[in-house]
Amino acid sequence: MQGLEVRGLSKRFGGLTVSEDIDFDLMPGDRKALIGPNGAGKSTFSNLVTGILTPTSGTIRFDGSDIGRLNEAQRVRLGIAKTFQITTLFRDLTVRENLRLPILERERRGFGFIGRANGHTAIEAEVDDLLGQFALGGLADRKVADLAYGQQRLVELALTLALKPRVLILDEPAAGVPSSETHLIVDAIERLPEDLAVLIIEHDMDLVFRVARQIVVLVQGRILTEGTPEDIAADAQVRELYLGGGHD
Amino acid sequence: MKSWGPPLLLLILAVVLYFALPFNLAFLTRILIMVVLVLSLDLVLGYAGIATLGQAALYGAGAYAAGLFAIHVWADPVAGLFVGAGAGAMLAFVSGLVLMRTQGLTLIMLSIAVASICLEIANKARDVTGGADGLRGIRMEPVLGLFAFDFIGKTGFWYALAVVAVVFVVLALLSRAPLGLSLRGIHESPERMAAIGVSVYWRRITAYTIGGGIAGIAGALSAQITQLVSLESFSFTLSAEALIMLILGGTGRLYGAVLGTLIFMFVHHWAAANDPFNWLFVIGALVLAVVFFLPKGVISAPPAITRLLKGGRHAGS
Ligand SMILES: Nc1ncnc2c1ncn2[C@@H]1O[C@H](COP(=O)(O)OP(=O)(O)OP(=O)(O)O)[C@@H](O)[C@H]1O
Ligand SMILES: [Mg+2]
Numbered sequence: 001m002q003g004l005e006v007r008g009l010s011k012r013f014g015g016l017t018v019s020e021d022i023d024f025d026l027m028p029g030d031r032k033a034l035i036g037p038n039g040a041g042k043s044t045f046s047n048l049v050t051g052i053l054t055p056t057s058g059t060i061r062f063d064g065s066d067i068g069r070l071n072e073a074q075r076v077r078l079g080i081a082k083t084f085q086i087t088t089l090f091r092d093l094t095v096r097e098n099l100r101l102p103i104l105e106r107e108r109r110g111f112g113f114i115g116r117a118n119g120h121t122a123i124e125a126e127v128d129d130l131l132g133q134f135a136l137g138g139l140a141d142r143k144v145a146d147l148a149y150g151q152q153r154l155v156e157l158a159l160t161l162a163l164k165p166r167v168l169i170l171d172e173p174a175a176g177v178p179s180s181e182t183h184l185i186v187d188a189i190e191r192l193p194e195d196l197a198v199l200i201i202e203h204d205m206d207l208v209f210r211v212a213r214q215i216v217v218l219v220q221g222r223i224l225t226e227g228t229p230e231d232i233a234a235d236a237q238v239r240e241l242y243l244g245g246g247h248d
Numbered sequence: 249m250k251s252w253g254p255p256l257l258l259l260i261l262a263v264v265l266y267f268a269l270p271f272n273l274a275f276l277t278r279i280l281i282m283v284v285l286v287l288s289l290d291l292v293l294g295y296a297g298i299a300t301l302g303q304a305a306l307y308g309a310g311a312y313a314a315g316l317f318a319i320h321v322w323a324d325p326v327a328g329l330f331v332g333a334g335a336g337a338m339l340a341f342v343s344g345l346v347l348m349r350t351q352g353l354t355l356i357m358l359s360i361a362v363a364s365i366c367l368e369i370a371n372k373a374r375d376v377t378g379g380a381d382g383l384r385g386i387r388m389e390p391v392l393g394l395f396a397f398d399f400i401g402k403t404g405f406w407y408a409l410a411v412v413a414v415v416f417v418v419l420a421l422l423s424r425a426p427l428g429l430s431l432r433g434i435h436e437s438p439e440r441m442a443a444i445g446v447s448v449y450w451r452r453i454t455a456y457t458i459g460g461g462i463a464g465i466a467g468a469l470s471a472q473i474t475q476l477v478s479l480e481s482f483s484f485t486l487s488a489e490a491l492i493m494l495i496l497g498g499t500g501r502l503y504g505a506v507l508g509t510l511i512f513m514f515v516h517h518w519a520a521a522n523d524p525f526n527w528l529f530v531i532g533a534l535v536l537a538v539v540f541f542l543p544k545g546v547i548s549a550p551p552a553i554t555r556l557l558k559g560g561r562h563a564g565s
Contacts, residue, residue, distance in 0.1 A: 076445035
């Protein structure tokens with residue numbers, strides 16, 4: 001079977017259950033959104049899938065094989081990549097270097113100690129291509145630390161796509177981005193390769209309804225309900241949840 | 249090529265010093281050996297961000313290995329350098345398997361522990377290492393079969409300078425290569441590195457092992473040129489001084505390591521000669537001044553001064 005298959009996934013931190021018996025599928029071409037109040041366990045779920053955290057119980061399969069024992073780096077090399085809720089980049093490196101690094105690693109050249117890091121024509125062309133795609137060309141030689149937060153979010157998206165992932169998890173890609181710039185993020189998501197499996201964790205409902213074709217609602221570590229955007233918009237429980245507070 | 253300018257200037261400076269201080273060749277050679285050690289620390293700490301205080305362990309391993317190799321196997325200097333590099337790299341790799349799982353204070357404490365264990369072993373194994381008397385009886389053959397070591401230390405100086413140049417060029421090339429970029433990446437953000445599919449652990453072990461090899465070369469040089477290996481090679485003082493030199497000069501730029509070593513060694517030499525009791529005070533004041541006014545090391549002085557002249561808008565940034 002293709003894609004990601006999560007069964008009975010649970011995670012406890014001491015006495016606190018943050019993920020409880022989650023069943024979840026993500027297939028090539030999917031555009032799923034994971035929504036839920038603060039502290040519902042969305043980031044934890046993404047960290048369990050990407051291998052940053054180890055589940056207390058449950059299984060995670062990718063393309064039919066169990067990846068539960070693989071560490072984060074090994075899962076990335078299989079094609080499962082994510083962006084962080086809080087931008088995580090190489091702040092002292094330039095935008096160009098930030099994009100070059102993942103491509104070098106993807107091409108298994110990271111241990112290379114002969115020749116220059118910027119000496120591979122094909123890789124440099126790919127970097128230029130990504131820069132163009134995200135309209136970052138003018139910032140290519142600036143340090144990431146000197147960019148506006150919205151621009152950094154774009155760099156992180158570009159960097160993650162540079163890995164050519166097959167499963168992409170975006171943890172609140174628009175968080176901290178000024179609303180005048182969210183369209184850049186939405187545009188970038190809409191332009192993602194069609195066969196990529198995409199999971200978007202997001203509080204911004206406009207964004208969710210624009211890009212998601214299925215929505216999963218997580219509350220206190222459990223899946224409350226899931227369905228099409230229309231189903232979810234009409235769901236009484238979800239309306240209760242979002243009108244009854246708990247969300248900012 | 250602009251980036252080769254500063255190291256070239258330093259090379260010229262070394263030659264000038266050779267002719268300016270002909271009676272201090274042993275001291276100048278000592279500086280060159282320390283430069284190799286501090287360069288190795290710059291790779292490990294400055295580039296890869298591995299905070300260790302045990303670089304002397306790797307230096308000492310290289311020194312004893314090269315010394316013993318010269319006494320018992322073959323007294324060829326260049327072969328001895330390879331043996332020293334191998335010993336330093338091996339110790340770094342083996343200890344790195346444990347050390348590189350840790351960070352911060354734990355890593356610092358463990359790296360100190362490795363060096364003191366080495367010191368204890370060298371102290372106890374008198375029959376092999378000479379214990380507290382040091383390893384004696386090292387008689388080197390001529391370098392490349394051509395240049396015999398002399399009493400004044402001319403050969404020692406040129407030999408050490410050649411090794412410094414080779415190590416510098418190798419590190420400069422490495423820092424521009426994909427591996428160098430990935431080490432900076434690990435320094436910047438291990439989380440992001442893991443998230444692009446890199447085993448941070450093995451990458452850190454790689455950096456530490458290469459650094460160990462270079463520290464081992466420094467130790468081997470010292471053993472061959474001074475014809476003596478003492479327990480001091482493993483001392484905490486040596487690790488700490490190397491770290492101070494690197495911080496003085498500035499991390500992650502290679503020639504910062506060279507500059508820091510030069511300044512430290514000259515100030516040390518001058519202060520100890522003028523006031524054998526209070527020279528530590530002078531060094532301390534110097535370090536404080538640099539850390540306070542030039543947190544990125546002496547190497548950042550030109551840009552810092554430019555900034556000051558332009559109105560000092562971003563002081564300290
Ligand atoms: N390492 C940890 N140790 C203990 N508790 C944790 C840990 N990580 C997360 N938690 C707790 O797990 C719960 C879920 O956190 P998580 O970050 O997954 O929520 P979230 O849905 O992503 O929230 P947000 O919308 O604010 O990002 C929170 O109560 C949090 O305090
Ligand atoms: Mg979260």
